[in-house]
Amino acid sequence: xxxxxxxxxxxxxxxxxxxxxxxxxxxxxxxxxxxxxxxxxxxxxxxxxxxxxxxxxxxxxxxxxxxxxxxxxxxxxxxxxxxxxxxxxxxxxxxxxxxxxxxxxxxxxxxxxxxxxxxxxxxxxxxxxxxxxxxxxxxxxxxxxxxxxxxxxxxxxxx
Amino acid sequence: xxxxxxxxxxxxxxxxxxxxxxxxxxxxxxxxxxxxxxxxxxxxxxxxxxxxxxxxxxxxxxxxxxxxxxxxxxxxxxxxxxxxxxxxxxxxxxxxxxxxxxxxxxxxxxxxxxxxxxxxxxxxxxxxxxxxxxxxxxxxxxxxxxxxxxxxxxxxxxxxxxxxxxxxxxxxxxxxxxxxxxxxxxxxxxxxxxxxxxxxxxxxxxxxxxxxxxxxxxxxxxxxxxxxxxxxxxxxxxxxxxxxxxxxxxxxxxxxxxxxxxxxxxxxxxxxxxxxxxxxxxxxxxxxxxxxxxxxxxxxxxxxxxxxxxxxxxxxxxxxxxxxxxxxxxxxxxxxxxxxxxxxxxxxxxxxxxxxxxxxxxxxxxxxxxxxxxxxxxxxxxxxxxxxxx
Numbered sequence: 001x002x003x004x005x006x007x008x009x010x011x012x013x014x015x016x017x018x019x020x021x022x023x024x025x026x027x028x029x030x031x032x033x034x035x036x037x038x039x040x041x042x043x044x045x046x047x048x049x050x051x052x053x054x055x056x057x058x059x060x061x062x063x064x065x066x067x068x069x070x071x072x073x074x075x076x077x078x079x080x081x082x083x084x085x086x087x088x089x090x091x092x093x094x095x096x097x098x099x100x101x102x103x104x105x106x107x108x109x110x111x112x113x114x115x116x117x118x119x120x121x122x123x124x125x126x127x128x129x130x131x132x133x134x135x136x137x138x139x140x141x142x143x144x145x146x147x148x149x150x151x152x153x154x155x156x157x158x159x
Numbered sequence: 160x161x162x163x164x165x166x167x168x169x170x171x172x173x174x175x176x177x178x179x180x181x182x183x184x185x186x187x188x189x190x191x192x193x194x195x196x197x198x199x200x201x202x203x204x205x206x207x208x209x210x211x212x213x214x215x216x217x218x219x220x221x222x223x224x225x226x227x228x229x230x231x232x233x234x235x236x237x238x239x240x241x242x243x244x245x246x247x248x249x250x251x252x253x254x255x256x257x258x259x260x261x262x263x264x265x266x267x268x269x270x271x272x273x274x275x276x277x278x279x280x281x282x283x284x285x286x287x288x289x290x291x292x293x294x295x296x297x298x299x300x301x302x303x304x305x306x307x308x309x310x311x312x313x314x315x316x317x318x319x320x321x322x323x324x325x326x327x328x329x330x331x332x333x334x335x336x337x338x339x340x341x342x343x344x345x346x347x348x349x350x351x352x353x354x355x356x357x358x359x360x361x362x363x364x365x366x367x368x369x370x371x372x373x374x375x376x377x378x379x380x381x382x383x384x385x386x387x388x389x390x391x392x393x394x395x396x397x398x399x400x401x402x403x404x405x406x407x408x409x410x411x412x413x414x415x416x417x418x419x420x421x422x423x424x425x426x427x428x429x430x431x432x433x434x435x436x437x438x439x440x441x442x443x444x445x446x447x448x449x450x451x452x453x454x455x456x457x458x459x460x461x462x463x464x465x466x467x468x469x470x471x472x473x474x475x476x477x478x479x480x481x482x483x484x485x486x487x488x489x490x491x492x493x494x495x496x497x498x499x500x501x502x503x504x505x506x507x508x509x510x511x512x513x514x515x516x517x518x519x520x521x522x523x524x525x526x527x528x529x530x531x532x533x534x535x536x537x538x539x540x541x542x543x544x545x546x547x548x549x
Contacts, residue, residue: 026264026482053390056485059496059509072496074483074511078390078406085483106393109519117225132220132548141225142507 001049003028006084009049014040029072029085037088038098044075044086045103051077052084055100058110060118062143067092069120073100090120099125117142183209188530192221196299196534199544203521203537207530215525215533217518222548230508235261235475236335238508243329245512246546248291251284251320252488254333259414260484260495261335264477272465273337274416278458279350280320280332281415282451286357287316288489289397289444289451292541296441297368299538300377305368312360315353322346335475337468347459354452361448369445378441380432382524382536389435392520395513396491397447398540401427401440408487420457422450437539444541476503490514490541512546 001009003023010030011018017036022029032040044052052075061070073086090097099122100107112131114120119140122128129135139146149157191202200221206214226241233241242257243250255277262269269277294309317327322343324332332339368374384394389402399406407424409417425446427439477499485494491513498507517540525536 026480026484054395055393056492057483057494057496057509057511059483059507061498061507072483074494074496078404081411104393105391105523106516106519109515117227130220132223132225134220141228 001080001082003082003084006050006082009047010040010044013047014043027072027085029087031087031089034088034090034097037086038100038103040086041073041100041103044084049080051080054078055104055106055110056083058107058114060114060120060142062092062118064092064144069095069118071097071114071120075104095120096123097121098123099128101125116140119143185213190533192218197537198295198542201518201537201542201544201547203533205530205533210530212525212528212530212533215522217521219518219544219547222544224549226549227508227510230505232504234503235477235505236471238505239334240329240331243331244545245510245549246288246488246490246493246514246543247328248543249284249288249489250328250330251280251333252288252486253493254331255281255415256484256486256488256493257495258333258335259486260482260497261475261477263484264480264482264497264499265335265471265475267336267469267471269337269415269469270466271416272341272462273467273469275458275461276338276342276467277333277415278417278420279455279462280323280330280338282454282458283316283319283350285451285489286448286455287313289448290316292444292489293364293368293441293448296538296541297374299534300374302368302371302374305364308360308363308367312357315356319346319350319353322349334468336471337466339468341467342462347462350455350459354456358449358452361445364445369442375431375438377532378431378437378535378539380436381532382437382528382539383433384435384440384520384524386435388520388523392523393516394491394520395516396488397443398440398491398517398520400425401443401539402435403427403429403439408485408492412485414486417454419461420454422454425450437535440539440541474503476501477505485511488513490543490546491517510549512549514540514542514544514546515549518542518547 007021007023017032017040018030020031044050054076056074056076059072069090069092071088076083111122111125115128116130116133186207188205188207190205191197192200202218204216205212230238242253246253290309290313294306297305321327324330384402386402386404389399403426405424405426425443427434431438479499479501481498483496485492493513494511496509497505500506
């Protein structure tokens with residue numbers, strides 16, 4: 001199935017959930033409303049014509065100028081050999097979104113990483129805690145305005 | 160006199176205190192971060208009941224350097240050495256993954272000779288990486304000898320790498336636009352010489368380790384990962400193929416002229432147990448050794464004189480936009496997601512490490528297994544912590 005067909009199928013089947021879409025370019029994607037993410041993801045996984053069964057990656061991008069945090073869910077279909085990304089824009093002040101762990105268990109660690117490094121909170125995640133940084137760390141290192149701690153448990157941190 | 164005689168009698172009073180059924184309780188066992196079988200600084204907290212592991216919780220991050228944040232502060236060519244240090248057993252493949260992503264975005268056309276050199280080195284590195292995986296897996300299972308043989312052959316590959324770029328582990332040889340320098344004289348002959356020697360050795364590994372009765376008993380039917388579970392957890396590479404899923408990015412979405420080569424994609428067949436057990440994951444790697452050697456031979460034939468580097472501007476700027484690009488690494492699909500704002504360094508760079516995704520299945524795979532099988536399961540996933548933590 002070609003990319004424009006995939007996008008129009010998603011647009012047709014998930015009523016008005018898709019805000020924007022891009023079939024050309026190096027990163028074809030559909031941007032959906034955050035509150036409809038779970039519905040779209042579960043559709044693209046279960047629909048036999050799409051069958052996006054493998055979640056490759058969840059990437060979070062900080063955009064302080066627009067006060068947004070962007071999430072990109074890169075998915076792949078092994079039986080049909082096609083790929084697309086599903087994107088959502090979240091409010092930077094309170095980034096919160098439904099977890100997709102129930103659809104792709106692979107999301108568990110990717111979401112923990114986004115929580116750890118970007119401070120995105122995932123609703124109904126089975127075990128949402130920091131994954132790479134220590135549990136008692138404060139701040140989210142991949143945010144653009146992140147300031148290094150000066151001290152951690154009595155240890156000086158060099159800038 | 161009476162007292163002494165009484166004391167020499169065995170004291171049987173404790174027998175009344177032992178209950179009819181032995182009561183056990185759950186015990187938390189800390190495996191790692193310094194444990195020979197965790198292949199680096201991985202810590203797994205095991206909730207055990209006797210010999211059974213009820214739950215295994217991996218704790219990662221001991222090697223976290225936040226390469227993604229570093230990337231935002233360096234230029235694109237400057238980031239190449241950081242990719243070496245992610246999966247440090249397959250640095251060539253990491254270089255290739257990053258270079259391809261940047262080239263696709265910048266629209267750089269790589270000369271044919273450089274593309275074949277890239278394939279040669281990527282496949283040689285795949286062999287080297289699988290040799291470490293196979294050798295250390297034997298070590299985990301208590302077989303020391305195969306490890307020495309595997310490292311002997313790996314050493315030869317490292318010598319070939321050293322002759323081409325001077326480094327033995329962190330190469331930075333495949334750069335944006337091509338490769339850093341042309342092959343040394345006689346490289347093709349040296350490479351052929353190695354392959355002639357190496358291909359016969361695979362039979363030796365099989366006799367020594369793969370078909371060893373004890374090894375099969377330790378790995379067959381252990382840590383079984385059915386195909387739907389493997390896909391659900393985003394497994395790629397030999398771990399996915401070990402579960403019987405025929406999926407290889409070199410075939411599915413060929414890059415760097417992989418479509419010109421003939422090779423097979425081996426999958427797990429459950430020869431000594433169930434499809435997707437530890438033995439299958441291990442044996443897929445052994446079979447891939449032969450396939451990689453096949454590709455290297457073909458690529459050596461295709462080499463023709465020519466430039467090895469495209470013209471890349473000294474201060475490389477990528478057009479604003481984004482890309483998600485993946486390559487097939489020895490451990491699975493390595494993805495680079497680059498967001499550019501038109502500047503000299505990435506606005507955001509996200510790395511999808513195959514080891515990271517492959518390790519996330521550990522809790523599901525190690526549920527209700529035996530304590531002694533933990534080493535078999537972790538080893539069969541073949542994770543490199545440098546890439547898990549990045």
